[in-house]
Amino acid sequence: MKAIVVGSGPGGAIVARELALKGFEVRLLEAGQPFAPLTRKISWLKPLRGSWLIKNENSIKRVFPHYKTIRASDDLVIFTGVTEGGSTSISCGNMVRAERGLKEIGLDLSSEFEEIERTLTIRPTPREKWRPLTQRMYDEAEKLGHSPKPTPKVGNYEKCVGCGYCELGCSTRAKWDSRQIYKDLVDKGVTIQTGSKVQKIVVEDGHTKGVIVSHGSSLERIDADVIILSAGGVGTAQILKASGLPARDNLWVDVVLTVGGVSKNSKMLNEPPMVWFVKKENYILSPYFDLLSYWFHKPWKDVSAEDRVGMMIKLADTEFGTVNADGTVAKSLTDIDRNRLEEAKTEAKQIMEKSGVSGPFVDGMVHGGHLGGTVPLTREDVGTMHPSWLPQNLWVADLSLMPRSQGLPTMLTAAALSLRVAKCIVEKTS
Ligand SMILES: Cc1cc2nc3c(=O)[nH]c(=O)nc-3n(C[C@H](O)[C@H](O)[C@H](O)COP(=O)(O)OP(=O)(O)OC[C@H]3O[C@@H](n4cnc5c(N)ncnc54)[C@H](O)[C@@H]3O)c2cc1C
DSSP states (O other), rough: OOOEEOOOOOHHHHHHHHHHHHHHEEEEOOOSBBBOGGGGGGGGGGBTTTTBBBBBBGGGGHHTTEEEEEEETTEEEEEEOBTTTTGGGGSSOOOOOOTTGGGTOOOOOOOHHHHHHHHOOOOEGGGGGGOOOHHHHHHHHHHOOOOOOEOOEBBBBOOOOOOOOOGOTTTOOBBOOOOHHHHBBBBBEEEEEEEEEEEEEEOOOOOOOOEEEEEETEEEEEEEEEEOOOSSHHHHHHHHHHTTTTOOOOOOOOOEEEEEEOOTTOOOSOOOOOOOEEOOOOOOEOOOOOOHHHHHHHGGGSOTTEEEEEEEEEEEOOOEEETTTTTOEEOOOOHHHHHHHHHHHHHHHHHHHHOOEEEEEEEEEEEEOOBBOSSSOOOOTTTTOOTTOOTTTHHHHHGGGOSSOSOOOHHHHHHHHHHHHHHHHHHHOO
16 A cells, blocks of 8 residues: 655655555655755854844744745744754754643544653753753743752753754754664665655545646656645645635644843853743743844844844734645734733743843744644544545644644644554555
8 A cells, every 4th residue: 555645754754654664655855955954154243143134034944944934923933843844853852742632632642642651752852951041941940939850851961062043953963863763774775865845635526536746847746545644733824725615724733932031151042942831831941042133133232142042932823823725824813812811921020030031022923832722633533533525545643733822932842643543544455
């Protein structure tokens, strides 16, 4: 049986692995190129910070082609990894179960979470590797009654040198990414083709026959018995719409806003990002040197990397955004989102001030990078994990299936959803 999997993030990686192990011939089509970290080259760019060459989010791609930025509205930018490994290649390595909204649709992913967690090393960064200010902020957050917790990280953190550049790739390979899920099966059941962007799905008589793929300027049709879209919350919806199939205007992105303060010589960049977090109902707070704001956001320009301190707010935003067939996105913050961000900003500032961080406190770039919700599962679909409005042999296995925003790290959830989908595909086709 031939399967095409579109996208090599956690969703695509898990479904490719599971199907290959069950005897499927899997062709993994990835729009991006093989991943290479930027870490070693970043110091060359320092003199250009704040110049016209590096002035806003559009400059990111010039420096680091694995990032894709999409302006969703005046107040929101979307980031995603277009490369082998998808957004896991540029992640912070945080690994937690994010389950908001699953109970409502009757989906219990506990066994999939356990199955995936068993294969990985997940543990927090030891406190002695945190910067002194980060330790102080943890203690102050605790005194303020926020119950902070060390963040579980996935990978081999003995190799971590604390460069702080996780989101530009890990040069010591301490950090896990989804390429590791299928690497032992490459050319043994899984064939990966990078630089292969799926333009649309070929549907004939209500059945999915194959996909049209572009490699640079040339187009190719590839046929298969089963097609699985794992192109992420935006990529999957774009392919569906370009193929004349529906996707829901339910995009969520987990809005990130980092409040920047100042503490002389705190050197927050010399530790892994987000080593602890506070979990509130609608957001988390976590110490974070926001690289994107440091490099590309004008209001952050006047403070050096040595002195800049950040407290991230990651908000479970209102699920209300549209992806178009050309890949553009329309989404802005709602009044509810803004009010929750204001509440979180007050807490973030309070923790920093109590820890001796001074102002001016400046908002970072408002962005989102956990993309989901565009093919939301309903209670009726949970048994089959197949959205009823899709053709029979077309499946979705990524975060698009998650109906609600999380305000939490999401790669484990994308993988768990996909594992359940893979089991259902095997059951359906055997
Ligand atoms: C900067 C950043 C840091 C993050 N840090 C963390 C973290 O620390 N912990 C955590 O849990 N989560 C983190 N996330 C979120 C997490 O990485 C994502 O939620 C997760 O990877 C989503 O998995 P996915 O399989 O749905 O999609 P993705 O990982 O986005 O994978 C989709 C893949 O499909 C490919 N693709 C898209 N369109 C096409 C097409 N037309 N044809 C072929 N291929 C296509 C893309 O190139 C990509 O490789 C982070 C995200 C970002 C942006």
